[in-house]
Amino acid sequence: MTKWFQFSCCALIVGGAVGVALIRTDNASHAAEAAPAASAPSGGVERATPTSAVTDNDIINFINEQVRAGWKEGGIGPSAPATDGEWCRRVYLDILGRVPTVDELKAFLATGGPDKRLKLVEKLLGEGNDPMAERYLEEYARNFTTMYSILLVGRPPAQNANREMVNRPGMSAYLRGSFLRNKPWDKMVEELVSARGTTSPDSPEFNGATNFLVNKLQENAAEATARTAKYFLGIQVQCTQCHNHPFNDWKQDQFWGLNAFFRQTRAIQQRTGRDVDYVTLDNQDFAGEGNNPKEAEIYYELRNGVLQVAYPTFVDGQTINKSGYVNEVDRRAELAKLVVKHENFGRAAVNRMWGHFLGYGFTKPVDDMGPHNPVSHPELLDRLGKEFAYRGHNMKQLIKWITLSEVYSLSSKSTPRNKKDDPSLGEKPLFSHFYVRQMQAEELYESLLAATKAGTGSYEEQQAKKSEWLRQFTVTFGNDEGDEATTFDGTIPQVLMLMNGALVNDALTGQFMEQLVNAGASPKDKIEHLYLATLGRKPTSQELGLSLSAGSRRPGDSLRDVFWALVNSNEFIFNH
16 A cells, blocks of 8 residues: 555545545434333342322433433524434444444444434344344443443553453452343442452452452552542542642541541452462451451641541441441441442443543543532433333333433534534533544554444454453553553554554455455445545545545555545544
């Protein structure tokens, strides 16, 4: 392939491609108002689901009403509806973590009826009678396992992964099984907070949920305290470990009262040499720092040096038995019950999921809720949090409400009326258009596979290839919590890896491209196939003309060049 042509091809064939794609709209109304109430999730829920007289349509309409009220108050108007193709691409990305294949896209576009979007969402969640539902359920579970593994235990380090206390296959096994069965979110959180057992799938008493806490118990479980409050309650208490928070109402005594719940917890490592075979997470009697196990207190120091005493006290002031004896009180089990009953629990889950699907939550960041950080749509968040609880903390139900709402169906092309709705500039999101965002590295990898059909080899080989590819995207941020994140942010090594990496080169020289080059279809149809596979749309007349003129020389090479240009375009690597 001629490299100079690759660069010029990329500039010409998809130059401004995001803008071209986002201008195109249709006149179809969004599915939410026309769709009937979504059906209850298929089996596997592990606890009785509370009933509610409110229908799914009632909730979706409430979302629409609240967001529209925000537009009116802000003096802005919504963008046009997204095309069916744009909506289809984004819902595949957000639910399955990849773009749709050409066949999947064409099947959706050929579907009629006012409930076509509802049916697709249900199918992608593994519901309904579609013969493909079971396969999609596996993909949904894989995507959300990845998402929550990253949240709860982070990504694997570049080196010495076998010396970690966290067993990532064990964490993935727990999460995957939970999402496959549609386990209620409150049940999952209770299990994560109160988990006892071993971390590795091949260890005795295996319980994958233990992996959440095993590496968070250093320094008197300060990290376990902070992460539990942050992830499950949307409360950031880490700054109050040493002093009262200067900008909000969280106090130092609240941190240490919460911390006391973790003081019975121990992580015991089983090693072979320097490698960690597995870790046992268990509870042990805690005598307290004053050596009085019947009232096992802990001490913390104020900024003026004065020592204070703390007992297990939840953030809302509720207390439990002060004993440190495990046979008298399991502190973490009591904490788990308090967490899932707190008013912030449902709101925190909704806020995180809204941020996943819409690009921004009702607060920024999504896990920092309080008077110091006002919610953009308080009535909506409160209502969704309560409805989420009424429906048994059913994640699939929450996903349906969001994806079938008007706001999720809007074009990402802003208009003169809503250009000021830009949360990236620090403004509160009004959701008057779909916010363009870059794919996560995992989404980019899976989308490349879906578009190119380049994945070959056994499951283990595929996972090894994926891990190696993702390692090139790992960026360690120097914050005070040592977080890691993986993103495609356009660094030179990342760009070069997309331009010339093995995954793309496999696609350019592999079976997918060979079949397309040798197919009996017209050059126009072949070009359209490439656009549908990568961008989820057909080329504009200008793009088609440029692609066809480039193909007048050597058709096989020119198709590869067009394909290379498309997967390296902004329109491919963005969710829009």
